[in-house]
Amino acid sequence: MSARVSGSLRVVGLGPAGAEWRTPEAEQALERAEHVVGYHTYLARLTELPGATLHGSDNGDELARARHALELAQSGFRVVIVSGGDAGVFGMAAAVFEAIERGPASWRALDVSVLPGVTAMLAAAARLGAPLGNDFCALNLSDNLKPWATIERRLELAAEAGFVIALYNPASRARTEQLERAFELLRQHRTPSALVVFAQAIGRPAEALHVTTLAEADPARADMQTLILIGNHTTRSILRPAGPPWVYTPRRLDETP
């Protein structure tokens, strides 16, 4: 396949699981791609793409992966770089623009665009009911790229503001202490009866939802596939005769349970 004058890079969110939560726009970009770059776990979720060369890599150096994709686009290929969920939420989009900002001026002339997707907190929220029904925030709990002190300060202020809190990347194999410290901190700023949800592998075969309280939340439940939701003081559950309770946050703050 020879390189052409004008390549492109599409930064694509695959959604949290399979094709049922993937946009037609994302599917079309994948079908047209000549090269697909991404973390191998995400590439493994794709159905066969006979027209494309797959470039799987380990999790880790997102910037190197972004540069690889940009170089392929620069060479004239139609390139897709993938993320789970939405690429703009703790996914590959920011890494791609960091690479462009630091890279050769010619990369700024490339045809680059981001295609939105369903991010994990929306899928987890949908499974539960409507826990994001009032104002909320999304925090990346990894301190690989920002100081832990900043994360603590953001957690405190988010709790004080009464935001429902979504925690992305609460734990990894190498990183298990952060969630414990986050729960300890939040217990000082939010009622111990606040609902906490561990949402694992939503939409995938290993899907599991565990609803508990801030007082009882066990950080050891979290793994690399877990998203954590922490309700505000109005978030409550609705028991039902069959099935797990729904969890929702009323739109009004004065809503009494």
Added chain:
Amino acid sequence: MSARVSGSLRVVGLGPAGAEWRTPEAEQALERAEHVVGYHTYLARLTELPGATLHGSDNGDELARARHALELAQSGFRVVIVSGGDAGVFGMAAAVFEAIERGPASWRALDVSVLPGVTAMLAAAARLGAPLGNDFCALNLSDNLKPWATIERRLELAAEAGFVIALYNPASRARTEQLERAFELLRQHRTPSALVVFAQAIGRPAEALHVTTLAEADPARADMQTLILIGNHTTRSILRPAGPPWVYTPRRLDETP
């Protein structure tokens, strides 16, 4: 069409625009629906649904609309209630669970589920680059359902935390002062050079993006179809030879422009 023993209610986010950003799961629910309930502006975005009766209503009483959908499901029909974007983010999902909580016990036995979608801030962010590349929050600026003092407090704390801020419902025909007050407040807590984006009707024919700064932001630009994004102190633009600048927030807080 006669009522059956067991109806269902699917709370469906249509995405921010047309079918290219709508999940296959949402499309399938619409195709199977016998009744579709929703704000008439959203119903107008649907392609023909020959098997369904459409129940359009004015914006406003979401709780009444939710009850109507629940009553139809209770009568045995396959019912869909729609929102723009994701139903769980300032959409119909919270209203449905409020209605269930206050309604007859039999509603808790209904087959109700929420199907996730692409919410407006993800689509706006994708068009811009990666403005949500670091921690962020989403606030509904309408004070129809919560005190303005709470909104002000949340804005202050979000600014202090360094969150990128997405403002939903910044203005309506009846409500234009709030965004002006929000900008005034944020100017006291965030650098005047912070980037502000007015994202209008993203993905729809009237799509428009306007990038400015907190110092210069004119609240009169916002209408009912606008989402506002306010960058943190690291959010920056990348100029390019053709096309509007990209806007992104680095993953690292110490990233120097």
